[in-house]
Amino acid sequence: MNTIVVTCNNCGTKNRIPADKQHLGPKCGSCKTSINMGQAAVPVELNDSTFTPFIKQAAKPVMVDFFSPTCGPCRMMSPAIDNLARRYVGRVIIAKLDTSSNGGIPAQFQIRGVPTLIFFRNGQKVDQITGALEEEALARKLNQFA
């Protein structure tokens, strides 16, 4: 699981926050002040072994970007995915899974092309989009979903 380093606004302590905990109102390890994730939020990087437990335990709706680093449209959409992770932190969990290094979960969801976005609520798949979308189109989708 990827980790984010966030400096506490109150005491200046650098906190290491696992990406899967950034939605849970993290507090500073030193002064216990709530940490404002804001611009520090990033997509949660999932793989074949972390995917299922993460989706099952997610406290918020999750959008997973199934991508491949060699796919042009995926690379084009990647900055939008990063922005949405910041815009929707605390509302929707933005996650991604690299299909070039993970085969099991993409096979389970019958992913035939990338990018594919799958939306989960309460551990259940509720929607799926194949093909790249612009950030605002994705934001409209997330607004319906959040």
Ligand SMILES: [Zn+2]
């Ligand atoms: Zn602090």
